[in-house]
Amino acid sequence: MAAPAFDSSRAYKAWEVNGKFFGDGRKVALLEYVYSHPELEQMRGDPKRICQAIDAFGRTQTGLINIGESKGAVVCDLIAQCRPSTMLELGGYVGYSAILFGDALRRAGGQRYFSVEKSPLFAAVAASLIDLAGLRDAVRVVVGTGAEGIRRLHDEGMLGPQLGMAFFDHHKPSYTADLKLCERLGLIGKGTVLVADNMIIPGNPEYAGYVRASVAEKRERDKGEQEKGNSDLQYASRSVTSYEPSGQEDAIEITECLGTAS
Ligand SMILES: C[S@@+](CC[C@H](N)C(=O)[O-])C[C@H]1O[C@@H](n2cnc3c(N)ncnc32)[C@H](O)[C@@H]1O
Numbered sequence: 001m002a003a004p005a006f007d008s009s010r011a012y013k014a015w016e017v018n019g020k021f022f023g024d025g026r027k028v029a030l031l032e033y034v035y036s037h038p039e040l041e042q043m044r045g046d047p048k049r050i051c052q053a054i055d056a057f058g059r060t061q062t063g064l065i066n067i068g069e070s071k072g073a074v075v076c077d078l079i080a081q082c083r084p085s086t087m088l089e090l091g092g093y094v095g096y097s098a099i100l101f102g103d104a105l106r107r108a109g110g111q112r113y114f115s116v117e118k119s120p121l122f123a124a125v126a127a128s129l130i131d132l133a134g135l136r137d138a139v140r141v142v143v144g145t146g147a148e149g150i151r152r153l154h155d156e157g158m159l160g161p162q163l164g165m166a167f168f169d170h171h172k173p174s175y176t177a178d179l180k181l182c183e184r185l186g187l188i189g190k191g192t193v194l195v196a197d198n199m200i201i202p203g204n205p206e207y208a209g210y211v212r213a214s215v216a217e218k219r220e221r222d223k224g225e226q227e228k229g230n231s232d233l234q235y236a237s238r239s240v241t242s243y244e245p246s247g248q249e250d251a252i253e254i255t256e257c258l259g260t261a262s
Contacts, residue, residue: 006070006243006247008247010055010059010069010245010247011059011245011246011247012055012058012059012063012064012068012245012246013058013059013060013061013062013063014063014246015063015064015065015246016063017062017063022119024062026061026062026064027094027121027122027125028125029057029061029062030054030057030061030064030094030125031125031128031129033053033057033061034050034053034054034057034129034132035132037053043132044132044134045133045134046133046134047099047100047102047103047133047134047135048103050099050129050132050133051072051096051099051100054066054094054096054099054129055068055069055245058245063245063246064093064094064096064245065093066093066094066096066097066245067096067097067100067169067197067245068096068243068244068245069245070242070243070244070245071197071242071243071244071250071252072096072097072100072101074240074242074252075097075100075101075104075167075195075252076100076101076104078165078193078195078254079101079104079105079108079110079165080104080107080108082108082164082165082191082193083108083109083110083164084105084108084110084163084164084165084193085110085111085112085164086110086111086112086113086114086158086159086163086164086165087101087102087105087110087112087113087114087163087164087165087166087167088114088116088149088150088153088159088163088165088166088167088182089101089113089114089115089116089166089167089169090116090146090149090150090166090167090168090169090170090174090178091116091117091118091146091168091169091170091171092115092116092117092122092123092126092141093117093122093126093169094122094125094126094129095115095125095126095127095128095129095130095141097115097167097169098113098115098126098130098135098139098141099129099130099133099135099139101113101167102115102130102133102135102138102139103133103135103138105138106135106138110138110164111138112138112139112140112158113135113138113139113140114139114140114142114149114153114158114159115130115139115140115141115142116142116144116145116146116148116149116150116153116170117141117142117143117144118143118144118145118146118170118171119143120143123141123142123143126141127141145170145171145174146168146170146171146174146178147174147177147178147181150178150181150182150185150187151181151185154185154187159185159187160186160187161186161189162186162187162188162189162191162192163182163187163188163192164191164192164193165192165193165194165195166179166182166188166192166193166194166195167195167196167197168194168195168196168197168207169196169197169198172198172202172204172207173206175196175204175206175207176206176207176210177227179194179207179210179211179229180227180228180229180230181227181229183229183230183233184228184229184230188230188233188257189257189259189260190257190258190259190260191256191257192256192257193254193255193256193257194211194235194253194254194255194256194257195252195253195254195255196211196252196253196255197250197252198250199239199250199251199252199253200241200249200250200251201244201248201249201250204253207253208237208239208253210229211235211237211253211255212235212237215231215232215233215234215261218231219231219232230260232260232261233257233259233260233261234257234258234259234260234261235255235256235257235258236255236256236258237253237254237255237256238253238254238255239251239252239253239254240252240253240254
């Protein structure tokens with residue numbers, strides 16, 4: 001189904017500033033922007049208003065690489081429909097998706113949202129905004145790579161017995177490896193829903209190929225693999241087209257685990 005047209009008046013500024021996406025102080029500028037907002041007191045404890053403030057920063061100050069309103073709405077609808085108890089996010093950035101989806105999860109009766117972020121600076125910004133949004137009890141930020149976060153949370157018994165939903169939005173070549181790690185740890189089972197961002201920009205043919213492959217194809221491919229997943233898991237996967245906050249067309253891959261093939 002075609003996505004509704006993008007409202008260009010809502011477009012973020014360009015992500016790239018003088019050849020940089022990161023490391024130019026924009027995260028600290030975002031914190032200063034939010035905490036000096038004239039309506040800060042009314043924004044406290046209101047996830048929607050915190051996301052709106054982040055969106056306003058992206059539109060008027062510097063572009064940010066968060067999921068944004070269009071794709072974000074698709075995932076919020078999915079959370080309301082699937083009602084996961086536990087959701088794992090890989091790639092937290094400054095906390096936009098953790099606030100948006102952590103709020104959606106809480107509204108749907110879910111328990112915990114875990115956001116794994118490699119950069120300690122981004123994670124600190126995210127934790128501050130999550131706290132401001134009143135989501136401290138529902139959303140936990142974990143500093144580390146996707147694989148480190150998965151292992152640590154699994155060892156702590158936080159992700160089991162299986163994940164309700166997982167959101168892949170980190171290092172693109174790690175999507176498949178980190179999904180296979182979740183499979184090996186037994187975290188994926190019937191009813192687990194996987195959401196993967198940036199399937200057009202920049203694209204992730206390896207991941208799309210993996211979640212769309214049949215069990216027979218995966219078993220065959222696994223023969224030569226060092227880091228195997230659980231090739232017996234059956235998935236049903238579809239692409240949903242939507243927009244980056246810049247207005248560029250992108251897609252997310254939504255995948256449901258149907259269980260294990262005999
Ligand atoms: C596109 S941003 C995430 C946006 C965020 N999900 C949102 O919508 O608000 C990607 C993030 O992944 C982080 N990252 C990159 N490689 C990673 C890895 N291997 N493990 C965890 N995080 C990683 C980056 O530091 C960056 O903050």
